[in-house]
Amino acid sequence: MNKKKIIATLVIGLIILLILFFAIVLIQKNRQAKIDKNLDLTSKTFTPEFLSNEEKTALDVPTSLKIQAITRNQSGEVMVYKIIRDDSDIVNPKKIN
16 A cells, blocks of 8 residues: 555656646746747847948048947937948947946
């Protein structure tokens, strides 16, 4: 009788552990899906802003360069900019900490 009780207890314990494991896995997948969905929305709405030739001249930068405006002050003047040598250099200013 004792062996049957021990086996039954072990089986019930394993079933509970499996249920907890699958619940945690499903919760994590759901969270990751929400994060991925939010990242997709922000990446679709981001449009980089590039300096005009007049702004480049005012900053004493060659007009032949492709330059992204990262931040501007309240009057619209460029405070931080980045030289773009390749499209992979483009950044989303909201993602910079």
